[in-house]
Amino acid sequence: MYIPYGRQCVDEEDIQEVVKVLQSDYLTTGPMVTEFENRVAQYVGAKYAVAVNSGTAALHIACLAAGIGQGDEVITSPVTFAASSNCVLYCGGTPVFADIDKDTYNISPDEIESKLTENTKAIIPVHYTGQPCDMDAIMDIAKRHGLLVIEDGAHALGASYMGKKIGGIADMTCFSFHPVKPITTGEGGMVVTDNEELYRRLTLFRSHGITRDGDMMTHNEGGWYYEQLELGYNYRITDISCALGNSQMNKLDRFLEKRRAIADRYNQAFEGVSRIKTPTVQEGCESGWHLYMIQVMGCDRKAVFDRLRENGIGVNVHYIPVYRHPYYQRNGYGGVCCPNAELFYDRAISLPIFPALTNEQQGYVIDKVLEAVM
Numbered sequence: 001m002y003i004p005y006g007r008q009c010v011d012e013e014d015i016q017e018v019v020k021v022l023q024s025d026y027l028t029t030g031p032m033v034t035e036f037e038n039r040v041a042q043y044v045g046a047k048y049a050v051a052v053n054s055g056t057a058a059l060h061i062a063c064l065a066a067g068i069g070q071g072d073e074v075i076t077s078p079v080t081f082a083a084s085s086n087c088v089l090y091c092g093g094t095p096v097f098a099d100i101d102k103d104t105y106n107i108s109p110d111e112i113e114s115k116l117t118e119n120t121k122a123i124i125p126v127h128y129t130g131q132p133c134d135m136d137a138i139m140d141i142a143k144r145h146g147l148l149v150i151e152d153g154a155h156a157l158g159a160s161y162m163g164k165k166i167g168g169i170a171d172m173t174c175f176s177f178h179p180v181k182p183i184t185t186g187e188g189g190m191v192v193t194d195n196e197e198l199y200r201r202l203t204l205f206r207s208h209g210i211t212r213d214g215d216m217m218t219h220n221e222g223g224w225y226y227e228q229l230e231l232g233y234n235y236r237i238t239d240i241s242c243a244l245g246n247s248q249m250n251k252l253d254r255f256l257e258k259r260r261a262i263a264d265r266y267n268q269a270f271e272g273v274s275r276i277k278t279p280t281v282q283e284g285c286e287s288g289w290h291l292y293m294i295q296v297m298g299c300d301r302k303a304v305f306d307r308l309r310e311n312g313i314g315v316n317v318h319y320i321p322v323y324r325h326p327y328y329q330r331n332g333y334g335g336v337c338c339p340n341a342e343l344f345y346d347r348a349i350s351l352p353i354f355p356a357l358t359n360e361q362q363g364y365v366i367d368k369v370l371e372a373v374m
Helices: 012-022 031-044 055-065 083-090 109-115 135-145 196-206 239-249 252-270 301-310 326-330 339-347 359-373
Strands: 048-052 073-076 094-097 120-124 148-152 172-176 189-193 292-296 348-351
Touching: 012 239, 031 048, 031 189, 031 239, 048 055, 048 196, 055 083, 055 148, 055 172, 055 189, 055 196, 073 083, 083 094, 083 120, 109 135, 120 135, 135 148, 189 196, 252 292, 252 359, 292 339, 301 348, 301 359, 339 348
Parallel strands: 073 094, 073 120, 120 148, 148 172
Antiparallel strands: 048 189, 172 189, 292 348
């Protein structure tokens, strides 16, 4: 038996929707892309959506649309995949890492405040594991200091904060549709926003900086005419991918319900176990449970990790603090240390959580975790 920490859930209905596109006139950008954008925007309560070929591309064009450039600082979390800060580097800006909250593992608003300088231009809060950040506090900081907020919602499609879906709160929110995420398009991503000007810029940066929109062009020479207004990228997503995404959207709420049931069972199984710390969900929030993280206390994390792997459980660790990576160490981050992030990293293990995880498989995981920590 091998149980991964996460995996896609693709059924025959999904496959047939992709086959329909393969038999149609459109394989790349076509009607499925627009339909997928509209469905996600409506689901999260945003006016506009721009689908791209990865979550990383979504973060990059969001930073471009925000005007991040040389001399600009952007505050983000160190407990995340490197793309959350790499997107700032792509634009010539400087990522600044603010420490996490000990309980939620999300970026701490107090730590954000402590990192502000006259060069700060934006905040990228990461809804780590699908658990929403303290967005009231973060949006208040942004408003007081004239900053943009770009949510990294790669883990958080379907999560909610104080009754609002993630995607309907900040200036821009970025999602990922990688296979282990809440829904998948194979590879894919999206930026949602309520700001029309940001939306127009996002659409430009997605496709070479080129437009056929007469309202945006400097002049128009005829029906064939288009103009490159910005230095954009080929971050377009295909109709093939978005057909899968549309089919997956039909199942999203069901997927989330299953993830929450799995998380509840883990919480109950580990309640009162002194060597296991379970995740904390902030009051008023509903997590998307992309990941289920425990901290192992008073024992050797590596020994626990290795034993679980030996028992066929594909546990993982999410994530190495970004500033620890050799690239960052070589480029000015050698002296950076976020104590809460370091402590969390030393203890963290990701347990299997995905919609197709069976009760029997989860029971096996629970038994083996309890054996490993004792």
